[in-house]
Amino acid sequence: MFKVNDNYQKLPGSYLFSTIAKKVNTYSTANPDKSIIRLGIGDVTQPIAPSIIAAMHNAVDEMGNAATFRGYAPDLGYEFLRSAIAKNDYAARCCDISADEIFVSDGAKSDSGNIQEIFSVDNKIAVCDPVYPVYVDSNVMAGRTGTYDPKTEMWSDVIYMPCTMENNFVPEFPKETPDIIYLCLPNNPTGTTITKSQLQEWVDYANKNGAVIIYDAAYEAYISEDDVAHSIYECEGAKTCAIELRSFSKNAGFTGVRLGFTVVPKELKCGDVSLHAMWARRHGTKFNGAPYIVQRAGEAVYSDAGKAELKQQVAYYMNNAKTIKEGLKDAGYTVFGGVNAPYIWLKTPDQMTSWEFFDYLLENANVVGTPGSGFGPSGEGYFRLTAFGSYENTVAALERIKKL
Amino acid sequence: MFKVNDNYQKLPGSYLFSTIAKKVNTYSTANPDKSIIRLGIGDVTQPIAPSIIAAMHNAVDEMGNAATFRGYAPDLGYEFLRSAIAKNDYAARCCDISADEIFVSDGAKSDSGNIQEIFSVDNKIAVCDPVYPVYVDSNVMAGRTGTYDPKTEMWSDVIYMPCTMENNFVPEFPKETPDIIYLCLPNNPTGTTITKSQLQEWVDYANKNGAVIIYDAAYEAYISEDDVAHSIYECEGAKTCAIELRSFSKNAGFTGVRLGFTVVPKELKCGDVSLHAMWARRHGTKFNGAPYIVQRAGEAVYSDAGKAELKQQVAYYMNNAKTIKEGLKDAGYTVFGGVNAPYIWLKTPDQMTSWEFFDYLLENANVVGTPGSGFGPSGEGYFRLTAFGSYENTVAALERIKKL
Numbered sequence: 001m002f003k004v005n006d007n008y009q010k011l012p013g014s015y016l017f018s019t020i021a022k023k024v025n026t027y028s029t030a031n032p033d034k035s036i037i038r039l040g041i042g043d044v045t046q047p048i049a050p051s052i053i054a055a056m057h058n059a060v061d062e063m064g065n066a067a068t069f070r071g072y073a074p075d076l077g078y079e080f081l082r083s084a085i086a087k088n089d090y091a092a093r094c095c096d097i098s099a100d101e102i103f104v105s106d107g108a109k110s111d112s113g114n115i116q117e118i119f120s121v122d123n124k125i126a127v128c129d130p131v132y133p134v135y136v137d138s139n140v141m142a143g144r145t146g147t148y149d150p151k152t153e154m155w156s157d158v159i160y161m162p163c164t165m166e167n168n169f170v171p172e173f174p175k176e177t178p179d180i181i182y183l184c185l186p187n188n189p190t191g192t193t194i195t196k197s198q199l200q201e202w203v204d205y206a207n208k209n210g211a212v213i214i215y216d217a218a219y220e221a222y223i224s225e226d227d228v229a230h231s232i233y234e235c236e237g238a239k240t241c242a243i244e245l246r247s248f249s250k251n252a253g254f255t256g257v258r259l260g261f262t263v264v265p266k267e268l269k270c271g272d273v274s275l276h277a278m279w280a281r282r283h284g285t286k287f288n289g290a291p292y293i294v295q296r297a298g299e300a301v302y303s304d305a306g307k308a309e310l311k312q313q314v315a316y317y318m319n320n321a322k323t324i325k326e327g328l329k330d331a332g333y334t335v336f337g338g339v340n341a342p343y344i345w346l347k348t349p350d351q352m353t354s355w356e357f358f359d360y361l362l363e364n365a366n367v368v369g370t371p372g373s374g375f376g377p378s379g380e381g382y383f384r385l386t387a388f389g390s391y392e393n394t395v396a397a398l399e400r401i402k403k404l
Numbered sequence: 405m406f407k408v409n410d411n412y413q414k415l416p417g418s419y420l421f422s423t424i425a426k427k428v429n430t431y432s433t434a435n436p437d438k439s440i441i442r443l444g445i446g447d448v449t450q451p452i453a454p455s456i457i458a459a460m461h462n463a464v465d466e467m468g469n470a471a472t473f474r475g476y477a478p479d480l481g482y483e484f485l486r487s488a489i490a491k492n493d494y495a496a497r498c499c500d501i502s503a504d505e506i507f508v509s510d511g512a513k514s515d516s517g518n519i520q521e522i523f524s525v526d527n528k529i530a531v532c533d534p535v536y537p538v539y540v541d542s543n544v545m546a547g548r549t550g551t552y553d554p555k556t557e558m559w560s561d562v563i564y565m566p567c568t569m570e571n572n573f574v575p576e577f578p579k580e581t582p583d584i585i586y587l588c589l590p591n592n593p594t595g596t597t598i599t600k601s602q603l604q605e606w607v608d609y610a611n612k613n614g615a616v617i618i619y620d621a622a623y624e625a626y627i628s629e630d631d632v633a634h635s636i637y638e639c640e641g642a643k644t645c646a647i648e649l650r651s652f653s654k655n656a657g658f659t660g661v662r663l664g665f666t667v668v669p670k671e672l673k674c675g676d677v678s679l680h681a682m683w684a685r686r687h688g689t690k691f692n693g694a695p696y697i698v699q700r701a702g703e704a705v706y707s708d709a710g711k712a713e714l715k716q717q718v719a720y721y722m723n724n725a726k727t728i729k730e731g732l733k734d735a736g737y738t739v740f741g742g743v744n745a746p747y748i749w750l751k752t753p754d755q756m757t758s759w760e761f762f763d764y765l766l767e768n769a770n771v772v773g774t775p776g777s778g779f780g781p782s783g784e785g786y787f788r789l790t791a792f793g794s795y796e797n798t799v800a801a802l803e804r805i806k807k808l
Contacts, residue, residue, distance in 0.1 A: 001614030002583035003524035004674045008682050018479070018688060043475035053468035056697070057461060063660065064457035066794075071447035071659040075422070106510050106662075106692075113690030117545065120407035137689045141521065179406035210405030255475040256696040257467065258510075270408045278412050284422060285541045286517030288510075292660040293460070294695055390470075 007143045012150065016133050016374040017041050023358070024368055037397040039324075039385045040368040042188065042343070044253040046316060046390075048297075049309035052252065055300035059293040073289030075280065077104025077261070081295045084302040085261060089246070095233035101265050101276065103283055104298070106290050108218050108247035108260040113138040114286075115214055115243060115262065118278040119180055126159035126178030128171050130189055130375030130382070132216070135182045153377045162378040163190060165347065169336065170194050177209045183232075184216035186223060189375045189384045190345040191321075191337020196229040203232065206241040212268070212275075213242040221251030221314050223340045239265035243275070250342065250388075252301045252310055259290055259298045317342050320394040321387035327398035328385075342387040345372070357383050365400035411547045416554065420537050420778040421445050427762075428772055441801040443728075443789045444772040446592065446747070448657040450720060450794075452701075453713035456656065459704035463697040477693030479684065481508025481665070485699045488706040489665060493650070499637035505669050505680065507687055508702070510694050512622050512651035512664040517542040518690075519618055519647060519666065522682040523584055530563035530582035532575050534593050534776055534783030536620070539586045557781045566782040567594060569751065573740065574598050581613045587636075588620035590627060593779045593788045594749040595725075595741015600633040607636065610645040616672070616679075617646040622664075625655030625718050627744045643669040647679070654746065654792075656705045656714055663694055663702045721746050724798040725791035731802035732789075746791040749776070761787050769804040 013019065020040055028036055048056075062068035076082065082099040090097035105111050112134045116125075121144050127135050136158065139145050146157030154160060159178045161171035169192035171183070183202065186193040206213050215232040223230055232238045244263040248254035264276045290298075300306045321338040328335045334347040348357040354371030361367050361383075372382030387394070417423065424444055432440055452460075466472035480486065486503040494501035509515050516538045520529075525548050531539050540562065543549050550561030558564060563582045565575035573596035575587070587606065590597040610617050619636040627634055636646045648667040652658035668680045694702075704710045725742040732739045738751040752761040758775030765771050765787075776786030791798070 002527055002616045002674060004677050004682060005522050005524055008685060047470045047473040048467045050468065053464055056464045060457055060460045060464060063452045066451045069451040073660060109692040110690060118409050120409055123406050134689060212406045256477060258692065258695045270406060273408050278408060281412060285538055286514060288513040288662065291662045291695060291698055293697065
């Protein structure tokens with residue numbers, strides 16, 4: 001008789017955003033006259049930029065012509081895209097990353113979930129708390145996290161690094177040495193980040209302790225301050241301890257287009273074993289490349305026209321972030337983030353729990369946000385709003401919140 | 405100090421098609437004047453059909469317009485595509501599969517590799533021999549296959565079901581009862597298949613023994629005979645024992661477009677645990693949907709125009725299959741397949757090994773095929789040619805082979 005992977009049964013409840021979707025659905029079914037503004041899930045709203053649309057049309061035409069049709073893509077992704085990434089995201093920032101250290105994928109969520117596969121199940125992970133749920137959940141599924149305590153909402157074999165207003169949202173080196181450290185900077189969900197010199201300390205710590213850093217830089221396009229690193233490879237020694245995950249979802253609005261990439265430096269090894277070779281093997285065995293049309297869209301992100309258009313798009317969302325942050329401050333809220341990231345992290349008022357504030361905001365302002373506790377126990381008492389709505393909706397949502 | 409997943413180190417050599425690509429590259433570099441015809445990897449060559457191209461252009465335009473832009477897709481895939489699949493692939497064949505039992509993905513290779521994750525690592529798999537390498541390799545990576553014996557080229561904890569000319573390529577029930585049975589029908593690599601009543605026996609066997617069948621129906625569009633099932637759900641009782649994997653790569657030429665789906669019936673359970681719920685959780689945690697543009701392309705596959713165009717495309721490839729099969733027979737080869745599948749499986753002449761024949765064909769006819777032994781020990785002494793080339797190349801390749 002076949003048996004299932006019992007680790008799945010350890011997962012409490014369902015995925016955060018599914019729960020939110022169900023709650024919102026229930027409310028809107030009961031209140032069909034209410035106009036709901038969604039500033040919850042980190043989904044973008046601005047259309048794909050014109051030069052990227054043109055590149056996709058062109059690629060679609062190529063697929064319809066026998067002379068230019070493309071079948072299976074190269075395992076690691078097309079050279080044209082990997083070269084554009086190496087040049088623009090790395091060489092331009094003085095990071096020595098070559099095109100063949102870049103693995104093109106269908107998005108950072110897949111990579112975030114899959115990367116743990118190449119590590120031993122005995123390894124111990126460390127995560128910031130609050131944290132993007134995929135890091136922990138994918139490790140639960142692999143059996144790496146021990147048992148779950150519903151009271152503390154913590155896993156026995158996960159090292160949590162609280163990031164709260166008390167430590168200015170900067171993770172501290174844990175007492176117990178982890179094997180794998182997940183860092184998302186600029187951070188989802190808190191919208192905060194750390195300086196390049198603080199990141200250098202993490203790189204030094206990982207190299208000293210034989211840990212590997214999974215560095216999620218999905219929000220790097222939103223960095224506005226000079227002393228913040230766009231890539232972990234700006235830090236000395238990162239190539240021997242860090243894997244970097246990147247997304248096109250937030251810098252180019254590709255949430256529905258699907259494209260991302262992972263950098264695994266060839267210098268990153270465990271004894272004689274190359275992690276680059278392992279990830280290449282995984283890619284070659286369990287993945288068949290991102291669509292040609294989408295890889296051409298990715299290439300257009302790095303064209304001069306694409307860069308100019310996307311700079312405007314990022315500015316549009318960051319203007320929303322400013323609107324939310326200042327609006328909330330005016331309304332008396334304590335707020336964080338929104339300077340180097342498109343997320344605003346607020347302290348819930350009147351000692352409400354995160355889910356109480358979720359319900360309060362949904363019912364009284366018809367605004368959907370994300371409860372901080374959904375990202376981990378230290379997120380309790382906080383709440384996330386995203387800058388990815390339209391400007392009009394963002395302004396309207398803040399008007400409603402101010403009236404509460 | 406972090407450690408890696410040691411199971412990866414057990415994998416012998418590199419992925420079959422990477423090895424072939426390297427050998428061909430070496431030969432063509434040394435012989436730049438030779439024109440090589442590739443009938444090796446199962447990649448299509450015909451362009452995407454006009455009505456699908458039109459649907460993609462339309463979807464690209466939608467993505468460029470704020471009013472019609474689409475961000476994250478629903479977890480399981482868009483309703484418009486899942487409904488079209490349920491209606492055309494299942495209801496039309498009297499299979500009771502609902503739209504919400506269908507999970508849209510970025511392709512059957514990903515699903516083939518990932519599906520094992522929801523099962524216990526203690527489960528024992530059975531595979532046909534020869535077999536599509538992803539089934540075995542993904543189980544090796546998960547630690548489910550025991551140790552590898554380089555002499556026999558077999559894993560200690562895998563149950564092999566030889567499919568050779570001696571048993572007419574029909575797998576027999578193994579002596580040891582497996583937990584998970586992989587069946588790819590019509591078969592890659594042999595190009596052969598079994599009748600619907602033979603498949604019913606496998607369904608009965610699985611239900612009786614508490615096994616689950618992973619049924620890969622990637623080639624169903626090539627079925628030409630009436631007594632062959634297009635879906636395992638045509639068999640009675642399949643919904644309590646089978647998961648079906650489907651691809652758009654071969655019926656619609658989507659190898660570079662990337663789309664597939666997996667059916668997990670709600671009735672499929674292990675005790676009280678729903679495999680449908682587990683796969684939904686995996687989808688929700690480690691995947692973020694196939695691109696909107698690609699899902700619209702998939703929808704167009706089921707339009708009247710799309711169906712008519714793809715019927716022609718399948719006929720084109722099956723004419724190639726006939727050309728190869730008859731050409732090889734004329735040249736004195738013993739050949740199989742090519743009737744319900746786009747693959748021709750031939751017995752190597754003069755007791756050559758599969759790789760000897762690969763080199764012989766590459767060097768003397770400049771034709772690339774796939775060595776049967778690359779698909780498993782019982783593939784030794786066989787060789788695969790695909791019908792996915794252009795007609796002109798197919799004819800030219802056969803002319804060269806006949807002259808040997």
